[in-house]
Amino acid sequence: MIRFILKRILLLIPVIIGVSFIVFALLEAAPGDVADAIIARAGEVTAEDIEAIRAAHNLDRSMFYRYGVYMLNLIQGDLGISDITGLSVWNTFMQRLPNTLLLSFSALIIGMAVAVPMGIIAARNAGKLSDNFASIFTLVGMSMPVFWIGLILIQVFSGNLGILPVAGFDHGWRSLILPAICSGLSLTASTARQTRSSMLEVLKSDYLRTARAKGTSEDMVIRKHALSNAWIPIITAAGSSLCAQLAGSVVVESVFAWPGIGRLAAEAVFARDTTTVMGTIILTTVLYVLVQLLVDVLYAFIDPRIKSQYMNTSKKKKKTGMEKEAAAA
Amino acid sequence: MDVNETACEVEARPPNETADDVVLDVNDLVVHYVLEKETVEAVNGVSLRLKKGETLGLVGETGAGKTSTALSILNLVQTPPGVIKNGSISVCGQEVLTMTAKQLEKIRGKDVSMIFQDPMTSLNPVISVGEQIAESIRNHETVNTAEAFEKAGDMLELVGIPRARAFEYPHQFSGGMKQRVVIAIALACNPKVLLADEPTSALDVTIQAQVLDLMHDLKEKMGTALLMITHDLGVVAKVCDRVAIMYAGRIVEYGTLTDIFNNTMHPYTEGLFNSLPDAKGRKGKLIPIPGLMPDPTKLPSGCAFQPRCRYAVESCKDEQTVREVSGTHTLLCSRYDDPGFSIDMKKSGG
Numbered sequence: 056m057i058r059f060i061l062k063r064i065l066l067l068i069p070v071i072i073g074v075s076f077i078v079f080a081l082l083e084a085a086p087g088d089v090a091d092a093i094i095a096r097a098g099e100v101t102a103e104d105i106e107a108i109r110a111a112h113n114l115d116r117s118m119f120y121r122y123g124v125y126m127l128n129l130i131q132g133d134l135g136i137s138d139i140t141g142l143s144v145w146n147t148f149m150q151r152l153p154n155t156l157l158l159s160f161s162a163l164i165i166g167m168a169v170a171v172p173m174g175i176i177a178a179r180n181a182g183k184l185s186d187n188f189a190s191i192f193t194l195v196g197m198s199m200p201v202f203w204i205g206l207i208l209i210q211v212f213s214g215n216l217g218i219l220p221v222a223g224f225d226h227g228w229r230s231l232i233l234p235a236i237c238s239g240l241s242l243t244a245s246t247a248r249q250t251r252s253s254m255l256e257v258l259k260s261d262y263l264r265t266a267r268a269k270g271t272s273e274d275m276v277i278r279k280h281a282l283s284n285a286w287i288p289i290i291t292a293a294g295s296s297l298c299a300q301l302a303g304s305v306v307v308e309s310v311f312a313w314p315g316i317g318r319l320a321a322e323a324v325f326a327r328d329t330t331t332v333m334g335t336i337i338l339t340t341v342l343y344v345l346v347q348l349l350v351d352v353l354y355a356f357i358d359p360r361i362k363s364q365y366m367n368t369s370k371k372k373k374k375t376g377m378e379k380e381a382a383a384a
Numbered sequence: 385m386d387v388n389e390t391a392c393e394v395e396a397r398p399p400n401e402t403a404d405d406v407v408l409d410v411n412d413l414v415v416h417y418v419l420e421k422e423t424v425e426a427v428n429g430v431s432l433r434l435k436k437g438e439t440l441g442l443v444g445e446t447g448a449g450k451t452s453t454a455l456s457i458l459n460l461v462q463t464p465p466g467v468i469k470n471g472s473i474s475v476c477g478q479e480v481l482t483m484t485a486k487q488l489e490k491i492r493g494k495d496v497s498m499i500f501q502d503p504m505t506s507l508n509p510v511i512s513v514g515e516q517i518a519e520s521i522r523n524h525e526t527v528n529t530a531e532a533f534e535k536a537g538d539m540l541e542l543v544g545i546p547r548a549r550a551f552e553y554p555h556q557f558s559g560g561m562k563q564r565v566v567i568a569i570a571l572a573c574n575p576k577v578l579l580a581d582e583p584t585s586a587l588d589v590t591i592q593a594q595v596l597d598l599m600h601d602l603k604e605k606m607g608t609a610l611l612m613i614t615h616d617l618g619v620v621a622k623v624c625d626r627v628a629i630m631y632a633g634r635i636v637e638y639g640t641l642t643d644i645f646n647n648t649m650h651p652y653t654e655g656l657f658n659s660l661p662d663a664k665g666r667k668g669k670l671i672p673i674p675g676l677m678p679d680p681t682k683l684p685s686g687c688a689f690q691p692r693c694r695y696a697v698e699s700c701k702d703e704q705t706v707r708e709v710s711g712t713h714t715l716l717c718s719r720y721d722d723p724g725f726s727i728d729m730k731k732s733g734g
Contacts, residue, residue, distance in 0.1 A: 261505040269493035269520035283510045359553040
């Protein structure tokens, strides 16, 4: 199991190299560079100043040279200092991260608490009225754009009812409610859909009949026997949704002026703050991969078959290695 | 008991039988599966009687309605599409079909339990086998978790699996071992009636014999009445006291092992015997029953076997009535209205 986790963490290295190169190349391809941004802020500058800035940022060298320098620093754990704000990218990111985590996990908890029971009820009453209601809800939840939901929520709860703050971060838990509901809605919808289809599949299983035949109550049949087998696809869906929240919270965080990493990335892009953009994206990638790893580890706790697979991969490798040696001899 | 009195019209009651001994009494059971376009007539008036400690073989081809009959006894026919249209089923004197969900939970696994056909899919893959057995014990006995698990270990040993494996999961067991686990679950609370739905058909021949021996031993030890559902007459000869031959949802011949094997009367039973390979006389040719099982959505009128029967005459299309051959042997075949009629058991080999 630990081998499995270590292996997955090692896999992060090629992922980071790939992602960083793509982002670096994209930033390179975009018109304008850091120098332009600094100049635009500084106002009056001479041609010499521009040259000096360009030289300081190696802008006169090739893109590959600059990428190499960036990666060398990255290996040493240095994500650089923003040319625009003058702040360490790592510190800025770490300062913003808790806000995004708070928002994402609130959305996840709200989503799961609603989605799983909804999916189960829909599956058990497939084709009936409650199933149709759930279908309509999930369809609407999945197809409404997040920013629009956000605006509607603000209009209703802050504008009309005036019970919750419009945006920002200064009203404690009350400022969390609207953004959490807003980003939780699409997560709820997709997870509920997944729960329904996963449960429908499991409800046909023979082992539920075995459970009923030994006198297990219907409630326990569903909660213990059916749900334990339906979790894998549900967790997969919720995991991807959570990743999407963490990495793509740009819209929600912008609508609600929520100071998280999504908004950090958006601000950095607008300010042509390439160092911050690079750093934020690389760290978000790491976060994304770690959440996926967490989901994969959860699988092992849910399904003993997957657990033994994780355990066996290392054993099998050893075995085949030995067989090869034997064959060679 | 009223129910038993009326049963006499349908099934001959063997002599010396007292109502107390009867642990399972199925009367005129009709189970249909109502689909959108058609209705599958799976069980059409089955009556069975099982005494304490007795083994009854329910024999028939795939689709004859054997499993539906067994599921009805647990009131586990999936609804929809299944509908129990008619009949009464009493287990240890309690009427099953009118029970509430709570009452059903009480008798399932305790008074009557079932060994399912396919051990590969009958066990929950994410719950340890020990827990799956312990669950049944906890459902019916006032024990704590540790005691139940302890007892589950006893059950595993009883079916020949080391106690230590209780913590393992179904995927770590072979097919035969899984079937033993399924048996252990079914026997965990000493049921009075055990329904075994083709318990050996998913297993290798060598394992089959082991599992049958095991079931036989356990039955002797616990005095359980066994309804053995099978299509294998060899299994029947090995373990059963009485035999019911089922065809298209009806019992066509019913009697003791001797009645059925030595005094075969129904043409369908004859067909079943003739299509058995004979180990002694290798020259013996297999004579398959011509044709296929009738479509259960469009059963022929009268005797359902009549289109495939080589003795069939026009009167076979009329409604059939149960004929009593002897105190223990009953038959559903109107050809015997003709006093001179007999089947010839045409078999060249053995």
